[in-house]
Amino acid sequence: xxxxxxxxxxxGYVKGSPILKDFHLEVKRGELxxxxxxxxxxxxxxxxxxxxxxxxxxxxVIIDKNDVTKYPPNKRNIGLVFQTYALFPHLSxxxxxxxxxxxxxxxxxxxxxxxxxxxxxVSLTGFEERLPANLSGGQRQRVALARSLVIEPDLLLxxxxxxxxxxxxxxxxxxELSRLxxxxxxTMIYVTHDQIEALSLSSKIIVMNEGNIEQMxxxxxxxxxxxxxxxxxxxxFDNILTAKFVECDEKNTAIVSVGENKLKIxxxxxxxxxxLNEGDEINILFRPEDTRITKDKCENSIQAKLNYANYxxxxxxxxxxxxxxxxxxxxxxxxxxxxKDIYFAISSDKIIIEKK
Amino acid sequence: xxxxxxxxxxxxxxxxxxxxxxxxxxxSSFNETAVMKFPPKGFSLxxxxxxxxxxxxxxxxxxxxxxxxxxxxIALVIGIPVAYLNVRYKYRGKxxxxxxxxxxxxxPGLVIGFxxxxxxxxxxxxPITVGLFLGHTAILFxxxxxxxxxxxxxxxxxVEEAAVSLGSxxxxxxxxxxxxxxxxxxxxxxxxxxxxxxxxxxxxxxxxGPGVSTLPIxxxxxxxxxxxxxxxxxxxxxxxxxxxxxxxxxxxxxISKYM
Amino acid sequence: xxxxxxxxxxxxxxxxxxxFLLIFFFLPLLYVLxxxxxxxxxxxxxxxxxxxxxxxxxxxxxxxxxRMALIVTPIAVIVGYPCAYFISKLSAxxxxxxxxxxxxxxxxxPVARTYAWIVILGKFGIVNATLTxxxxxxxxTRLLYTEGAIIVGLxxxxxxxxxxxxxxxxxxxxxxxxxxxxxxxxxxxxxxxxVVVPLSFEGLIMGITLVFTGCFTAYVTPAILGGANVxxxxxxxxxxxxxxxxWEAATVIAVLMIITTLIIYNGxxxxxxxxx
Numbered sequence: 096x097x098x099x100x101x102x103x104x105x106x107g108y109v110k111g112s113p114i115l116k117d118f119h120l121e122v123k124r125g126e127l128x129x130x131x132x133x134x135x136x137x138x139x140x141x142x143x144x145x146x147x148x149x150x151x152x153x154x155x156v157i158i159d160k161n162d163v164t165k166y167p168p169n170k171r172n173i174g175l176v177f178q179t180y181a182l183f184p185h186l187s188x189x190x191x192x193x194x195x196x197x198x199x200x201x202x203x204x205x206x207x208x209x210x211x212x213x214x215x216x217v218s219l220t221g222f223e224e225r226l227p228a229n230l231s232g233g234q235r236q237r238v239a240l241a242r243s244l245v246i247e248p249d250l251l252l253x254x255x256x257x258x259x260x261x262x263x264x265x266x267x268x269x270x271e272l273s274r275l276x277x278x279x280x281x282t283m284i285y286v287t288h289d290q291i292e293a294l295s296l297s298s299k300i301i302v303m304n305e306g307n308i309e310q311m312x313x314x315x316x317x318x319x320x321x322x323x324x325x326x327x328x329x330x331x332f333d334n335i336l337t338a339k340f341v342e343c344d345e346k347n348t349a350i351v352s353v354g355e356n357k358l359k360i361x362x363x364x365x366x367x368x369x370x371l372n373e374g375d376e377i378n379i380l381f382r383p384e385d386t387r388i389t390k391d392k393c394e395n396s397i398q399a400k401l402n403y404a405n406y407x408x409x410x411x412x413x414x415x416x417x418x419x420x421x422x423x424x425x426x427x428x429x430x431x432x433x434x435k436d437i438y439f440a441i442s443s444d445k446i447i448i449e450k451k
Numbered sequence: 452x453x454x455x456x457x458x459x460x461x462x463x464x465x466x467x468x469x470x471x472x473x474x475x476x477x478x479s480s481f482n483e484t485a486v487m488k489f490p491p492k493g494f495s496l497x498x499x500x501x502x503x504x505x506x507x508x509x510x511x512x513x514x515x516x517x518x519x520x521x522x523x524x525i526a527l528v529i530g531i532p533v534a535y536l537n538v539r540y541k542y543r544g545k546x547x548x549x550x551x552x553x554x555x556x557x558x559p560g561l562v563i564g565f566x567x568x569x570x571x572x573x574x575x576x577x578p579i580t581v582g583l584f585l586g587h588t589a590i591l592f593x594x595x596x597x598x599x600x601x602x603x604x605x606x607x608x609x610v611e612e613a614a615v616s617l618g619s620x621x622x623x624x625x626x627x628x629x630x631x632x633x634x635x636x637x638x639x640x641x642x643x644x645x646x647x648x649x650x651x652x653x654x655x656x657x658x659x660g661p662g663v664s665t666l667p668i669x670x671x672x673x674x675x676x677x678x679x680x681x682x683x684x685x686x687x688x689x690x691x692x693x694x695x696x697x698x699x700x701x702x703x704x705x706i707s708k709y710m
Numbered sequence: 711x712x713x714x715x716x717x718x719x720x721x722x723x724x725x726x727x728x729x730f731l732l733i734f735f736f737l738p739l740l741y742v743l744x745x746x747x748x749x750x751x752x753x754x755x756x757x758x759x760x761x762x763x764x765x766x767x768x769x770x771x772x773x774x775x776x777r778m779a780l781i782v783t784p785i786a787v788i789v790g791y792p793c794a795y796f797i798s799k800l801s802a803x804x805x806x807x808x809x810x811x812x813x814x815x816x817x818x819x820p821v822a823r824t825y826a827w828i829v830i831l832g833k834f835g836i837v838n839a840t841l842t843x844x845x846x847x848x849x850x851t852r853l854l855y856t857e858g859a860i861i862v863g864l865x866x867x868x869x870x871x872x873x874x875x876x877x878x879x880x881x882x883x884x885x886x887x888x889x890x891x892x893x894x895x896x897x898x899x900x901x902x903x904x905v906v907v908p909l910s911f912e913g914l915i916m917g918i919t920l921v922f923t924g925c926f927t928a929y930v931t932p933a934i935l936g937g938a939n940v941x942x943x944x945x946x947x948x949x950x951x952x953x954x955x956x957w958e959a960a961t962v963i964a965v966l967m968i969i970t971t972l973i974i975y976n977g978x979x980x981x982x983x984x985x986x
Contacts (some may be wrong), residue, residue, distance in 0.1 A: 108713070122508035148612060150715060168615045175616040184632045198618030239613075246617060462796045465789055466808075469815050469866055472826035475836060479829050529730060532723040542714035548724055555735060559927035559971060561944050562742070562964045565951060569745065569961070570738035586733045592727065608712075650819040653928045656948065667930075670821045674934065684828065686822030693818045702809045708788070 097157075098124035098144065098282055099250060104154035107140030107306075113152065114140045114306045124159075127276045127283040129293035131317075131329070132303035138286045141303070142252050145284065147171050159249055169198075174243030174251040178258055180235045182227040188214070188238050195246035213245040216275065233264045237271075244279070251283045255290065269296060290330055294318060302326045308384040323366060324380070327447050332380040334422050336397075340375045340448070343368055349448060351379060354418065356397045359443045367450040383405040385445040386424035388413060388431075389438045396440035401431060415439055467698050480683035498684035507669050508685065515666040519648040522587035523595075526644055527637065530595030535625070537596075539605040556593035560653030563590065568657040579660040586654040590646040598643060602636020605631075637706045642700050646693070711947060731760040739968075746961040762962040768946070775943040781865045786872045786918035786921050791914070793869075794876035795906065798883070809877070812870045820867070820930040827863050827935055828854065855937040863931040868924055878911020880906070919978045923971050943967060 099122040107114035114137040122128055143149045145156060147168035156164045163171050189210055193320060196206045214220050215239040227235055236256060243251060253272075257265045273296055276283050280426040287293050293300050294314040302309040302317060302325070321327035336353055341351040348361040349368065355440050358379070371377065376442035399417040406428070413424040415437065424439055431437065483493030502508060533552055537545060555563065571577040576602045606629060614624035630637075655665040664672075674682055714720060750754040762768050797808050815823055828834050831853040838850040853859055883906055891901045907914070932942040941949065943963065951960035 134503055146616060148615075148712075167621075168612070169618050171616075172618075173616060177609040177613060179607055179609050181607060181613040183610060183628050184616070184626075194614065194619075197619035198623075242613075242617065244486060458792055458796050461789060461792050462808075465869065466811060469870065470811060472823070472866065473814070473818070473831060475828040476822070476829055529727040534729050536714075536720065537726045539711065540714035540719075541711045542720065548728075551731060555731070557923075557971065557975060558739065559923075559929060559967050561929055561947060562739070562967055563961060564887070564962050565947070566738035566742040567734075569949075569957070570741040571731075571734075575740070589731060589735045592731070611839050646817050650817075651946075652820060656929070657951070661855040667821045669820055670819075670825075671930075671933065674821075674825065682821075682825055684823050686819070689819045691857060694814065697810055697813060697817050701806055705806070 097121040098126075098159055099284070100155075100157040101141065101144065102155045102157065104144060104151045104156070106144045106149050106151040106154070108152075115144070115151075116306055118154070118306065119310075120301070121309070122282060122284060124282050124291060126299055127273075127285065127297050128298040128301060129285045129287055130301050130303055131287060131290060131293040132309075133288060133329075135305070136303040137306040139254060140306075142254055142286050145250070146173055146175055146252055172246070172249050174246060174248035176236075176243055176251070176253040176256045178240040180227075180256075180259075182235055182238055182242075185225075186225050187223065188219065188225050188227075188230070191227070191238055192242045192245055193409075194242065199246065209245050210241075213241045216244070217271070219243045222380040228276050228370050232260050233268060233372070236260065236268060240272075240275070243443070244275070244281070249282070251281050253285045254281065255287055256285075258287075258289070260325040262355060265292075272296065288407050302329060320363070321366070321447065324332055324447070327380055327449075328364070331382050331384070332447055334381050334385055334386060335449075336379050336417070336420055336422070337451075338377050338379050340371045340377050341373055348443075351377065351448065353379070353397055358395045358397075358441075358446065360446045360448060361443045361446075365448055367448050371448075371450065376451045378451060380447040380449055381441045381445055383412070383423040383425040386422065386439055387426055387440045388424055388429055389440055392438055393440055395443055395446075396438040398436070398438050401437045404431070476683050477687040477690065480680055480687040482680050482683070483699075496639065498680045501679075501681045502685045502688065505673075505681070506680060507664070507673075508666065510668045511664045514664065517651050518587055518665065519645045522584060522591055522648050523641055524645040525588045526591035526595045527599075527640060530592055530640070531599050531637070533592075534596045534599035534603055535629075538600050539608065552596050553593045555590045560651065561656070564654040564657035567654070568642055571657070572660075579658055579663045583655060583658040583663065583665070586658055587648045587651060588636040590651070590654060594644045594647055595640045598640035599633065599636050602639070606632055609633060621685045638703045640698065642704075646696070742961055742964055746958075746965045758958050758962045759966075762966070766790050767941075768963075771941050771943055771946045774940070775926055776855065778861055778864065778942065779922050781861055782868060782896075782925045783918060783922050785865060786869045787914070787918065787977065788873040790869045790917075791876055791907075794873045794880055795902070797873070797877055798880040806883075809874075812873050814870075815866050816870050818957060821934070824863050824931050824934040825861065827866075831859055831862070831935075854935065855939050857936070857940055859935040860932045860940065860942070863935045864925050864928060867928070867931060868921040871920050871924065875917035875920060876910060877911045879910040879916075883909045915981055919975055922978065923974050926974065927967060927971060 101120040101384045103114045104115050104118040128143060132138050144151055155162050158382045192210045194205050217240055219237050232280055257268050285296060297314060300314055300317045304325050310317060318330050321330055338351040338353045341350040341352055351358050397417055399415040402414040402416055405412040410425055411428050415422045481494050483495045564586060567582050571582045571710055572579060611624050611629055614628045615621060650667060652667050655659060655668050659668055670682060746752055746758055749757060779873060797805055833850045837853060842850060888901050888905055891905045929944040930947050947960050947963040950956040
């Protein structure tokens with residue numbers, strides 16, 4: 096049963112036409128889903144439409160079976176966490192967190208209890224009297240979180256909340272968010288352009304592009320089985336080689352040729368295989384992380400020239416070129432004598448075919 | 452570096468040119484004799500005493516003060532919403548709205564005063580004080596809107612949205628969250644507007660009458676008849692007060708940011 | 711910035727101000743405009759304009775006012791621009807001090823500010839005293855109540871305005887851009903004219919507009935330093951209106967002032983760089 100539903104939405108007008116057109120979205124209760132995509136794809140528009148800051152020209156927003164389309168944002172009981180934290184600079188941590196409760200006319204004693212409880216939850220006990228200016232980035236983010244959690248919202252919306260934090264802090268906060276979500280069971284919609292964030296946090300990812308949902312699935316599905324070229328490129332299928340289609344059998348095993356090399360591609364479903372005939376020009380896409388370097392020929396290998404290798408500690412990044420096409424491989428450190436007789440290989444289930 | 456020395460020289464000249472006259476007038480206000488002489492002979496406070504004894508200076512000082520205060524308040528009450536509108540939203544016709552509210556700064560003050568005289572005083576028979584008040588208020592709009600806008604622009608819109616998402620009405624959010632954080636800008640606007648009104652001549656010139664006048668106008672009238680350093684003394688008082696206010700405003704609010 | 715959805719909000723926020731200006735600002739101006747085209751019996755006529763424009767005194771005064779504006783503006787730019795540049799390079803604290811000093815003439819009552827020049831330029835004032843002592847003048851000369859005196863007074867008022875507007879646009883000129891130019895071989899003066907000036911051009915245009923229109927419409931300075939002998943457009947208008955009670959002429963002069971100001975405003979702004 097959908098807990099949050101966007102039905103038939105037209106919203107987010109830029110230069111006369113809406114970013115979201117006839118848009119549908121369903122979220123189950125207790126899910127942490129991420130809206131993932133590049134800037135301008137409509138993920139923030141979706142969030143703001145759910146929150147009520149954008150009024151759709153057409154369509155309905157339904158939360159827990161209530162149609163809230165006509166409700167202003169202050170009547171929707173939604174928690175919002177912003178990229179810039181948006182703390183009230185003139186109020187203390189306590190007053191910031193208490194703000195929503197005050198608007199709901201909660202009595203003083205209950206406010207004190209609830210604020211203390213939620214500050215404890217985000218490990219900020221003792222910070223009640225501090226002003227936002229005297230908090231670190233991570234602390235501010237936690238206050239923002241506490242402020243929206245304390246009102247016990249139906250839904251928590253987060254708009255790239257971690258992008259202003261440094262890498263280490265981001266990791267910590269991500270773990271924190273995950274922990275909180277599991278503990279409280281609160282439905283969360285998380286907007287990000289960072290695939291790693293989406294993959295590590297969510298139970299479900301929705302990849303968006305130009306106002307459309309490209310794919311909706313678990314992190315594993317998105318990462319390993321991208322349903323469209325866009326999603327594939329977004330989750331890191333960065334290597335592109337021109338090839339020629341040869342054939343595909345009933346078991347969905349395709350053969351393509353890259354120069355004289357024949358490559359076998361076997362996937363449950365190919366993205367772009369209908370109406371391909373032998374000899375048609377195609378692109379094949381694969382990840383640098385899935386690209387192995389071998390000294391000798393093997394299945395699905397292609398001979399290439401090594402340009403340079405970058406040592407990265409645990410692994411190395413290799414830049415290769417084949418027929419004027421650049422390939423990158425990120426794999427274990429290998430001793431390489433000369434740069435000519437190098438082969439790179441990709442497993443048959445880790446390649447995607449793209450029509451030209 | 453050669454250029455730096457030359458530059459410093461020009462700046463020094465400019466500063467002397469801009470500030471020198473003030474120092475000279477302050478010094479000359481202590482002159483013993485009535486003749487406008489510099490360097491002054493002797494030392495006397497008689498002109499300062501005279502300033503406080505002239506009735507018309509005292510009455511018009513209070514009038515200028517009251518007009519300035521109330522005109523500024525109204526200009527703020529009307530101007531802050533306009534500033535908010537134009538900083539937060541984009542809409543068709545925004546350019547026209549901005550133009551309308553800055554037009555009192557474009558039209559020469561003299562013309563505004565004259566127009567008010569012809570229309571309100573002569574035709575509509577409005578009392579002079581009211582006309583004076585209205586004229587001053589109108590010319591303060593560009594100042595209040597501009598300065599408060601500058602302050603609002605630096606304020607993160609998300610904070611307002613956070614307040615609304617937590618249950619505050621938009622108006623409530625403005626008063627509880629936005630206003631406390633733009634107070635410095637509002638005070639800066641107040642000071643700027645008040646000084647502009649207090650010092651104004653073009654509007655007040657046409658809108659004076661029996662018993663109604665402003666301090667600058669009275670100073671001009673005085674100068675037409677008397678040539679003694681009384682005006683020097685009064686000017687010196689004004690100059691020192693202005694310096695103190697501007698300095699205080701700069702220290703506390705950083706008013707130079709808003710100019 | 712969000713798009714404005716509700717017309718109600720627009721009315722609520724801008725409505726009161728708009729109504730206020732309509733009644734107490736635009737209407738009176740409209741009245742004056744209409745009046746200037748009216749004959750004694752209320753018919754449309756251009757007679758008044760003809761009378762004023764063909765008047766010898768008016769022509770003299772108008773040209774004089776224009777001339778003064780044309781003299782003050784370049785001087786304000788030539789002296790003020792380097793000052794603004796100098797200020798922009800200072801540390802925040804020094805910048806604030808110097809800016810406060812520069813603002814002072816603007817914030818001080820114009821009467822007080824202009825009166826100082828009476829003391830300085832008067833017969834027994836400091837300028838005359840120094841110049842006769844140095845034997846440049848044989849005897850104290852009349853410096854007051856001349857065009858020169860007005861020009862000096864206007865400069866003291868308008869140079870700060872130019873410095874301020876240019877300063878704020880200079881804030882946008884990154885010093886790294888200047889350093890890049892230097893490293894590429896330009897000398898300091900070249901950098902100034904080829905990099906700094908073009909990048910702060912918009913502020914300069916705004917400043918020139920304010921100074922020029924300001925000079926044209928200034929009242930207190932010419933009133934005190936020019937007196938009844940050296941009239942400018944503003945003092946002429948006041949004389950016609952309040953002394954001679956010649957409302958018809960005053961109305962026409964008022965409208966001409968508005969028209970000239972608007973022409974200057976839009977004319978100079980045509981020089982605004984369209985794209986940076």
